[in-house]
Each structure stands twice: as structure tokens, then as C-alpha cells.
Amino acid sequence: MAGIELNISCPNVGKGGLQFAIDRDAARAVTAAVRRATDLPLLVKLSPNVADVRPIAKAIEEAGADAITAINTLSGLAVSADRTRAFLGNTYGGLSGPAIKPVALRIVYEVAQVVSIPIVAIGGVTTLDDVLDFLACGAVAVQVGTAIFADPELPVRLGDELRAECLRRGLSSYGPLIGTALPKRTGAASAKGAEYRP
Numbered sequence: 720m721a722g723i724e725l726n727i728s729c730p731n732v733g734k735g736g737l738q739f740a741i742d743r744d745a746a747r748a749v750t751a752a753v754r755r756a757t758d759l760p761l762l763v764k765l766s767p768n769v770a771d772v773r774p775i776a777k778a779i780e781e782a783g784a785d786a787i788t789a790i791n792t793l794s795g796l797a798v799s800a801d802r803t804r805a806f807l808g809n810t811y812g813g814l815s816g817p818a819i820k821p822v823a824l825r826i827v828y829e830v831a832q833v834v835s836i837p838i839v840a841i842g843g844v845t846t847l848d849d850v851l852d853f854l855a856c857g858a859v860a861v862q863v864g865t866a867i868f869a870d871p872e873l874p875v876r877l878g879d880e881l882r883a884e885c886l887r888r889g890l891s892s893y894g895p896l897i898g899t900a901l902p903k904r905t906g907a908a909s910a911k912g913a914e915y916r917p
């Protein structure tokens with residue numbers, strides 16, 4: 720089925736170059752505008768480059784998104800060989816791949832505790848263990864980004880491996896693997912229990 724994944728980590732010219740994804744009100748407004756424009760399934764993709772992503776995720780949910788994708792790249796910088804300037808033409812670049820998996824896991828874990836819409840995880844996935852970790856933290860599906868450049872067939876293989884893992888565990892679907900690492904909660908979705916941040 721076709722859908723739209725809204726990458727909101729791009730500059731908002733009207734607000735002086737601010738990224739929609741780092742401002743709760745801008746994230747809410749752009750999600751609502753796209754929601755009004757389409758009935759297609761709408762996924763909105765979070766940026767990790769904020770102190771607390773949870774209010775932004777909640778605003779996106781309230782604005783009508785069908786799902787959240789987490790995460791986009793982490794903002795990074797490289798220095799030129801002669802150390803006279805930033806190396807990249809755009810000064811900053813996006814850090815991706817296995818190094819960002821713990822950050823992506825933390826964000827999926829946090830967001831899963833404050834929204835009711837599904838979370839699609841991405842960030843450093845290269846193995847079945849990565850997929851299982853993201854499912855355990857509350858993702859209902861997992862994407863592969865950087866690793867595809869080295870191995871374009873990886874997503875298909877990971878799907879096969881996940882199916883085999885479910886069979887091995889006597890499961891007819893991977894549903895029971897979702898959210899097993901989340902704190903057990905008795906009431907409605909809430910940020911309680913996710914307050915600790917190192």
C-alpha cells in the first residue's frame with residue numbers, strides 16, 4: 720500500500736531555517752497541513768537532534784499522523800585535512816549506521832511510552848538482533864538505511880530471518896516480540912517511568 724513518510728528534518732524558510740522536527744509547534748503544523756491534504760497513510764519522521772523528543776512525538780500524533788518513524792541522522796561535523804575549515808560543504812553532516820543505534824533505541828523506547836500510534840524504527844540496523852532490539856523497545860516495523868549501501872538485499876534477508884526466528888519460538892507472528900523491554904504500565908500511556916535520563 721502507498722503512503723507518505725514526511726521527513727520534517729528540513730529547514731522551514733518562514734521560520735528562519737528552523738527544522739520542523741526540532742520545534743513542537745512547527746512539527747504539529749506541518750503534520751496537520753499534510754494530514755489535511757491526503758488520506759494516504761502518513762508517517763512522520765523524527766529528528767534525534769533535540770533534548771526531549773517526546774513532546775514533539777505527541778504533537779505529531781495529535782496532528783493526525785498514522786505512525787511515527789524514528790530516527791533521522793544525528794547532526795555531526797568533520798574537519799578538513801589542513802584543519803582550516805569544516806570539511807563538508809554544508810558544514811554539518813548526518814551521522815548514521817551502527818554508531819547511532821543506541822540513540823535510536825532510546826528514542827523508540829521513550830516515544831513508545833507516550834504515543835498510541837505505531838512506531839517504525841530506523842537507525843543502525845544491520846542484523847536480526849538489531850531488529851529484535853527495536854521491536855522489544857516498542858517498534859512495530861523496522862527500516863534499514865545505511866546498511867543497504869553495502870548489502871541491498873539485507874532487508875529481505877532480515878525479513879526471512881525474523882520469520883525463521885518466530886517459527887523457532889513457536890510464534891505465528893512477531894507481535895508478541897513488540898514492547899517486551901518497555902516498563903510495564905498499569906494505566907494509560909504516560910511519560911511516567913521514562914523520566915530518568917543519564
Ligand SMILES: Cc1cc2nc3c(=O)[nH]c(=O)nc-3n(C[C@H](O)[C@H](O)[C@H](O)COP(=O)(O)O)c2cc1C
Nearest residue numbers: 726790791792815816841842843844863864865866
Ligand atoms: C546517504 C543518506 C541519505 C539519506 N537521505 C534521507 C532522506 O532523503 N530523507 C530522510 O528522511 N532520511 C534520509 N536519510 C536518513 C536515513 O533514512 C535514516 O533515518 C538514518 O540514516 C538512520 O538509519 P541508518 O543508520 O540505518 O542509516 C539518509 C541517510 C543517508 C546515510
